[in-house]
Amino acid sequence: MEILDLIAGSTSPSTQIPTIVPDATASPTAIPSPTATSDIPSPDASPTLQALPPGVLSRMQTIEAQVMELRGLYPNAPTRRRLLTEDEMQRVVIDEITEGYTSEDAADDARVMALFGFLEPGFDLWTLYLDLYSEQVLGFYDDDTEDMTVLSDADFDILAQFTYAHEYDHFLQDHTFDFKDDLHYDDTSCEANGDRCLAVQALFEGDAVLLQTQWLRTYASQDEIAELLEITSSIESPVFSTAPEFIQQSMVFPYNQGLEFVLYFHLKGQWAAVDDVYHNPPASTEQILHPENYPDDVPVILEVPDLAAELGPDWRQMDRDILGEWQLKMMLSEYLPGDVAGNAAKGWGGDMYIAFHNDDLDRSALILIAAWDTDQDATQYYEAMRDYGDARFTDYTASGLQLVWQTETYYASLMRGGNQTQWILAPDEATETALRSAFTFPVLQQ
Missing domain, CATH: 3.30.200.100 (MucB/RseB, C-terminal domain)
Structure with missing residues (x-):
């Protein structure tokens, strides 16, 4: 699964859905109160990818039940969890970037971006990717292995819990709507139509940002919210803050614009209205930017020969x-x-x-x-x-x-x-x- 098409049609440097630092954790305004449901099934007895401290495992299971209650979606397979330190997360991210993406791919992507005026010619995009994703990723869901990975130290603090709510929502999305087979969100489809890929990712991320915000407001104490604000305000992102503007905006587009898109439907009919969108996912970023035109304003196909x-x-x-x-x-x-x-x-x-x-x-x-x-x-x-x-x-x-x-x-x-x-x-x-x-x-x- 594409982390993000940093330019339409580029080969993505990873295959997961990440949670990144800038603006992804910002609490939006005018978030509607969640509608609680009853008769929520307990999480399955879940295998872990590593031995988790009992307190952390218990807290994860509690968050899973809370997210299911808020979102109204339920898994059809056990949960696979992974908690990594900062050093471990950096190694995993670098491995994921380099597995299916090379410095030659990055050089071509940089050339394309330079043609559009997004980067200066000769820009070292490969090094930026390695530094940027090492700095920015707080967690990710891998739809190939169905693993959820969260950055945390041993105490599983409120930021890790907040991130886990986000990633568990991705887990539920995938189990309910099937990213690859039903939504056609995979490498092949994204290479053929990067704009649609970015639009579908905005749906996933907007959903998860709204859900994690509801989770925070419903289940976190005032002290925990204050702690989260303190943690996020102290996070420094020197690589992100000095990256070219287009790179910055590309990273946060699925979260920020995706949230606005999902909110448009949630305000109309709660999560049921959002679920309906998954059955006819957005076809373009035009629909994300103008949700009032969804789903009728469908892009035309231009027949341009090979040149x-x-x-x-x-x-x-x-x-x-x-x-x-x-x-x-x-x-x-x-x-x-x-x-x-x-x-x-x-x-x-x-x-x-x-x-x-x-x-x-x-x-x-x-x-x-x-x-x-x-x-x-x-x-x-x-x-x-x-x-x-x-x-x-x-x-x-x-x-x-x-x-x-x-x-x-x-x-x-x-x-x-x-x-x-x-x-x-x-x-x-x-x-x-x-x-x-x-x-x-x-x-x-x-």
Whole structure:
């Protein structure tokens, strides 16, 4: 399971759902009171991955029963628990990162992010990942092994309990709604549509943040709440706080925006309304950002052909995926005011991007085709991209039906056709022309 697509379509550096420090533990406002239920079954006699102190095991079992009562979901298998020290957690996280993700993968992801303007060219994303996830992870649920892992010292303090409530909710989610088989939240699906992957993760995390907040308000004493606030306020996250803005926002998006999305439905019909969403999970970050448009506003599919061969044998496709409204807004906001970026991205109807790299020349290229709900939406985005290009590069020049930006390292172009827009970022004019001439724009959409 993807921790987080830090860029749509990137290979995730881990396979778990984590609980991270920044904002993930912040108590939101206007949280509705939970509706208690009766006849809650006792937790199964549960095998442990290691010998837990009796007091810790008892407390975990109590939290499990409390979470089941609040959430109204029940497991169909025994609970597998793991409590790790900070050093042990760091080793586990590093092992998970490096198991299915290499420094070469990170280098490609960094190149893609640089094309979108999220990172400076040559940024060492691999080292950042290793440092960032070692610093940030408080716990995770592994849907392959169904293990719950929580960071804690021997006394299982209130932060560990708060985190365990979050992770146990993931355990219940998976047992009830089946992340992989029913929700199609797996590596293959996430590589094909990173925007949908991020949207589904926002559902999981928003659910778990709301649940753990209800748990805190229902079962924790005032002294424990004060202790939790003291602990979280003293946590220092120097790696996170100095990471690029897009990396920071990507890490907290599933928690913060996911909470707002889940709250929208919880306020309408408590947890039963949230459960209904799992039977038709969000299809895009657009639906997460605008829950009032769920589930009717479904993204269109753009038929963009394979283009690597058009660039010649020295070029390879690094990535092919869907950016989505949220990451498109983040791209624009790197160079435009946030409100302008948000309004320009709001009419998103679907997109497809392809990124390429020439290893011999160490040069990259990108094509991004987006469809918009209306011609007016397409015009608004087109004008925003024009200003984006001017701010990122230099003033544009008109060349036929396209706008062009040319610097020493980039040749960029922008076109509009009906309700679609096309953005090409290449190292030179010849590469841009090869990409633009390889297919008919606008493309077919369905």
